[in-house]
Amino acid sequence: MSDGWPELFVGSAHAQEAAQKSEETKVTLRPGEGAEVKLDMKKTAKVNFAWTVGGGVVNFDMHADGAGQQSTSYEKGRAVPSQAGVLEAAFDGKHGWFWRNRGKADVTVTLKVNGDLSAMRRVM
Numbered sequence: 001m002s003d004g005w006p007e008l009f010v011g012s013a014h015a016q017e018a019a020q021k022s023e024e025t026k027v028t029l030r031p032g033e034g035a036e037v038k039l040d041m042k043k044t045a046k047v048n049f050a051w052t053v054g055g056g057v058v059n060f061d062m063h064a065d066g067a068g069q070q071s072t073s074y075e076k077g078r079a080v081p082s083q084a085g086v087l088e089a090a091f092d093g094k095h096g097w098f099w100r101n102r103g104k105a106d107v108t109v110t111l112k113v114n115g116d117l118s119a120m121r122r123v124m
Contacts, residue, residue: 023120024112029058029101035109036124038065038096039117041089047115050084051097056107057081058099066093078102086115098124 027035039047060083062074072090077083079102089095101107113120 020115021117022112022114023117024110025120025122027099027109027111027122029099029107029109031101031104031106034098034100034124035122036096036098037111038094038121038123039087039113040119040121041087041093041095041117043089043091045089045116047087047113047117048085049087049111049113050082051109051111052082053080053099054108054110055105056101056103058101058107058109060100061098062087062096063098064090064093064095066091094123096120096123 023039025037027037029035041047057079059076059078060080061076062083063072064074065071070091070093074087074095087095097111099109
């Protein structure tokens with residue numbers, strides 16, 4: 001190996017480590033109310049996520065929007081108390097979740113993410 005290889009590997013590992021980011025948010029939904037949280041991600045970026053519902057269950061749509069009319073739906077569910085997994089961005093854009101409370105009492109959704117994202121924000 002040349003002398004440049006070890007530095008290249010160390011530099012790459014450091015760059016990947018620096019891209020990791022952790023975020024958490026809580027959203028309280030009244031009966032019938034919906035909310036949406038999106039992550040700004042680049043194509044093939046990955047985040048580990050977990051969300052839980054305190055006080056009930058929600059309907060959800062995990063989806064993404066990109067440039068122009070680019071969009072995709074990753075997964076949908078009804079009357080779900082929690083979900084966890086890995087979200088891999090299909091394209092550059094905003095990737096995340098829409099939740100709706102169809103119950104008769106307030107619920108609180110807590111979302112935790114960790115991975116390669118530049119920002120997390122509530123958009124609705």
